[in-house]
Amino acid sequence: MNATTPLRGLWRAWVLLAALLAGCADDAGRKIVLIGGPHSEAAGRHEYVAGIGALKSLLETVPEGQHARIVAFADGWPASPEALDDAATIVFYFDGLDKHPLTDPSHHRQFESLMRRGVGLVALHQASTVPQDASIDLLPSLGAERRGLFDRTTETAALTVDASHPVGRGVAEFTYRDEFYPTLRFAEHGVAPVLRATLHPQYRDGAGVVDDRAETRTVAWAYERPQGGRSFGYSGGHYLAAFDEPMLRKTLINAIFWTAGIDIPRDGVVLKKIDVPQSTTAASDMRPRTATADVTTFHADRRRSGWHSQTTALTPARVAGDAFGLLWESPQLDSVDGQAPRLYASPLYLDRVRIADGQHRGETFSAVFAASNNGYVYAINATKAGDVVPGRILWRTRLAAPCRLQPAPLDAVPTGVLATPIIDIARQRIYVTHCDPQNGWQAYALDLGSGKVVDGWPMRLDEARLNAVNRNAGPSPVAPTRRYDFRVQRGALNLSPDGTRLYATFGETETGWLVSIDTVAAKVASAFTAVAMPHRGSGGIWGAGGPAVDAQGHVYVVTGSGYEGYVDQPADWTQSVLKLSDVPTDGLTLKGTYTPFNYCIAAKMDIDLGSGGASLLADLDPALTGTPRLMVVGGKQGNAYLLDRERLPGALDRRPACGTDAASDASLLAPTRQPQFPGRGPLNVFGPYSERDAAMDIARARSVPASYRDAAGGVYVYLTGNTRRAEGSADAVPPSLVKLDVVAKKDEPAYLRIDRRQMDVVFGNPGSPVISSRGGDDAIVWVLDENARRSALLSGPDAPSPVLYAFDAVTLKPLWHSAPGQLHTSGKYxxxxxxxxxxxVGTDRIQAFGSGGRMPASIARTDTATAQAAPAVADSGLDGATMYKQRCAACHDHPQGNIPPRALIASRSRESVVDTLTRGAMRAQAAGLSANDIGAIADHVKRGDR
Structure with a gap:
């Protein structure tokens, strides 16, 4: 061994030690300057002083930071110019735009000098936002900038990292909530994206964005300046809570060291836990709670009263004023196979919903819930919350593809969700039913915060399951034996008072069904068929109101009929009101019934009693009447039936014998004679009274009554419908809205009398009236009218545009209505x-009206305004018998349910048959026929030829 070898080794060790000491001395000379600004927003947001404190604490906990000098000016730009002279890097964390410190010329000059010397730069959140007038140009120094408050988005986002860059060392993908800037101007060269995220911009060009469109954007970047120096920018950091996110902490400290020229370990800096002072309340959580009650079910409440008594902002004066109009609307909801959605289900509303998943996770919103015939359910923001505007979709869930009923789709649209869902706030669920081609009708429970299907759901609602627990079973199980499966679950869902039972009704099946679903075990617990031995689809429970439920847990349903629907047999409750109990040990058990005096002929002519549903009135003072617990029922005949729901008059095994004496009707009749009868009888509200023609397009009513109690204690009932020009006519004339007084006298049964009629407005096919009020004052009646006949198709260029009306509840004076064409095509009822x-209002989207809205005189819809007049159709050259056989015979010669038999059609006038084929229910079947062809079919039918 050479004697000099040990000396050489010692020399190398001294050189290495000297280099290390020099490096430490160099790092010790690195000065990191943190500059903040005053707190400028609500608690937990733009808290720059606390944020700078958090960064300083983080830097001081790592070895690399301990070798540097950390200087903080948390509340603004340092007063002394010398404070920045020896900085290795500066960190900006303050407001931008016109509040940006560089708008001060002296600060700007000092900054430019630092940049020319190659000093590092880190800009967090608004520090990269400069005025629109280009008085500050950060692009050369930072590598990116946001010019003006162009856009932003506040959301929970998943951030991906480029771990190959020194700033990304040791950083893994992470997800958290912050405010980001989706649109930044970047330098052409030298910019390296460090963090990227898929964002959903919520604010652009000075306005909120309703449409939700995903964009993958750079939110953090590193930049090596051509003239020397390193820069880093991050658009997040809006919330103080951001500094609690471990991966973001590592990214920021890596970035500060990198811009200062301090080496970053291979796995990034190792940070210790520090306590970050924070108050993370977001804008949407800080909104004052409104006085308006939650709307968790159809027609205001489980009783189906129709009365919303806490709408303090909707006074008659405000609604009638010039400032009332369209406030906001959501985007059009999802189409299926090119068909726009239709909302048969009424919207629901909750004032507080905490979102549990997706971009808005952890935030609380006021939300409207909507469900479409295309099989989607939505939560939609209802009030501006931070940057999230009303109309923005918070979550959407696709249940499944929708059914298409046969022989023709219902209203020419898919049949997914028809019934209004119901919300259970205690369990944080929304229940909804949907029809899909593979499984038929199913009941779903969705989580309110995310829209996700709850474990154990959905459950199928088919005849096999219903038959297994049927409490009104006949000698053989009920089967869907009709030629075509046209089952509908249109009636709104309801819940028992304790929420353990969900109620659904079916109509237009082989018979009507009431179904009780155990919401705890997620199974069908009990069922009750309207007709034990079915025939022609009678007993359907299809009205939009579905079941009503009282405080004691009793369930009330109203049944209907198809043509030729009368059969005299036990346990047949066609055309009846039923009251049932539902306890776990017994299931659905019949407790009371009512059947009108004329049910035989009404059942024969498809004049459904159950075309709307039952409405339970608020209890009256027993000291004022002998019948304090009342209910009101309407129907296609245009009558209003008042019933003592504690003592329904019918038997429990079968209906009473058919009768023709109106005075024998067991409902609560007025003491005076009714004009349509020789004496007493049910109150006819929409006429002319007919026991022959009150079905299809000439029905008088299909809505659920609404009631309210005024400040003086008077109880009033409101009904919507169609008065016909004459018996057999489809033309409607006033009144379409009627106010009834509930007359109560001590120890006597209450009864109804007409208080006033609305004679200015004619409805086409109205939904149920609802009432808004401030307690007993400022009551308004609201009606959504389809603005077309019942048979109108809901697809195509001439699909109807509905109209929303408001009337003074005392006088029935019109207060306001939506502009022609302003509402998009909706569902029915x-x-x-x-x-x-x-x-x-639910149409093909959610549309909201209120004070401060827009009031256009009219709206020209693209689909209707551009529709061309149909060209003249040439005669087919076929005779009436052949065309009838081709287009009509399959249904009318073998009728089921509400399809009228040929003999009944033949009894109509020729004009009525022609009108039905050209404008009415059979318009689709007559497509492509000339006027002469249609006349030939009418003549053939009238002759009765075979």
Whole structure:
């Protein structure tokens, strides 16, 4: 061994030690300057002083930082110019735009000098935002900038990292909530994206964005300046809570060291836990709670009263004023196979919903819930919350593809969700039913915060499951034996008072069904068929109101009929009101019934009693009447039936014998003679009274009554419908809205009398009326009218545009209505709801009206305004018998349910048959026929030829 070898080794060790000491001395000379600014927003946001404190504490906990000098000016730009002279890097964390410190010329000059010397730069959140007038140009120094408050988004986002860059060392993908800037101007060269995220911009060009469109954007970047020096920018950091996110902490400290020229370990800096002072309340959580009650079910409450008594902002004066109009609307909801959605289900509303998943996770919103015939359920923001504007979709869930009923789709649209869902706030669920081609009708429970299907759901609602627990079973199980499966679950869902039972009704099946679903075990617990031995689809429970439920847990349903629907047999409850109990040990058990005196002929002619549903009135003072617990039922005949729901008059085994004496009707009749009868009888509200023609397009009513109690204690009932020009006519004339007085006398049964009729407005096919009020004052009646006949198709260029009306509840004076064409095509028999200070309507989207809205004179819809006049159709050259056989015989010669038999059609006038084929229910079947062809079919039918 050479003697000099040990000396050489010692020399090398001294050189290495000297280099290390020099490096430490060099790092010790690195000065990191943190500059903050005053707190400028609500608690937990733009808390720059606390944020600078958090960064300083983080830097001081790592070895690399301990070798540097950390100087903080937390509340603003340092007063002394010398404070920045020897900085290795400066960190900006303050407000931008016109509040940016570089708008001060002296600060700007000092900054430019630092940049020319190659000093590092870190800009967090608004520090990269400069005025629109280009008085500050950060692009050369930072590598990116946001010019003006162009856009932003506040959301929970998953951030991906480029770990190959020194700033990304040791950083893994992470997800958290912050405010980001989706649109930044970047330098052409030298910029390296460090963090990227898929964002959903919520604010652009000075306005909120309703449409939710995903964009993958750079949110953090590193930049090596051509003239020397390193820069880093991050658009997040809006919330003080951001400094609690471990991966973001590592990214920021890596970035500060990198811009200062301090080496970063291979796995990034190792940070110790520090306590970050924080108050993370977001804007949406800080909104004052509105006085408006939650709307968790159809027609205001489980009783189906229709009365929303806490709508303090909707006074008659405000609604009638010039400032009332469209406030906001959501985007059009999801189409299926090119068909736009239709909302048969009425919207619901909750004032507080905490979102549990997706971009808005952890935030609380006021939300409207909507469900479409295309099989989607939505939560939609109802009030501006931070940057999230009303109308923004918070979550959406696709249940499944929708059914298409046969022999023709219902209203020419898919049949997914028809019934209004119901919300259980205690269990944080929304229940909804949907029809899909593979499984038929199913009941779903969705989580309110995420829209995810709850474990154990959905459950199938088919005849096999219903028959297994049927409490009105006949000698053989009920089967869907009709030629075509046209089952509908249109009636709104309801819940028992304790929420353990979900109620659904079916109509237009082989018979009507009431189904009780155990929401705890997620199974069908009990069922009750309207007809034990079914025939022609009678007993359907299809009205939009579905079941009503009282405080004691009793369930009330109203049944209907198809043509030729009368059969005299036990346990047949076609055309009846049923009251049932539902206890776990016994299931659905019949407790009371009512059947109108003329049910035999009404059932024969498809004049459904159950075309709307039952409405339970608020209890009256027993000292004022012998019948304090009442209910009201309407129906296609246009009558209003008042019933003592504690003592329904019918038997429990079968209906009473058919009768023709109106005075024998067992409902609560007025003491005076009714004009349509020789003496007393049910109150006819929409006439002319007919026991022959009150179905299809000439029905008088299909809505659920609404009631309210005024400040003086008077109880009033409101009904919507169609008075016809004459018996057999489809033309509507006033009134379409009627106010009834509930007359109560001590120890006597209450009864109804007409208080006043609305004679100015004619509805086409109205939904149920609902009432808004401030307790007993400022009551308004709201009606959503389809603005077309019942048979109108809901697709195509001439699909109807509905109209929303408001009337003074005392006088029935019109206060306001939506502009022609302003509402998009909707479903049928839905109703408005109330969301905060707004009235919301479900069409092919959610549309909200209130004070401060827009009031256009009219809206020209693209699909209707551009529709061309149909060209003249040439005669087919076929005779009436051949065309009837081709287009009509399959249904009318073998009728089911509400399809009228040929003999009944033949009894109509020729004009009525022609009208039905050209404008009415059979318009689709007559497509492509000339006027002469249609006349030939009418003549053939009238002759009765075979």
């Amino acid at each position: 839905n109703e408005p709801a109330f969301a905060g200070d707004a009235v919301v």
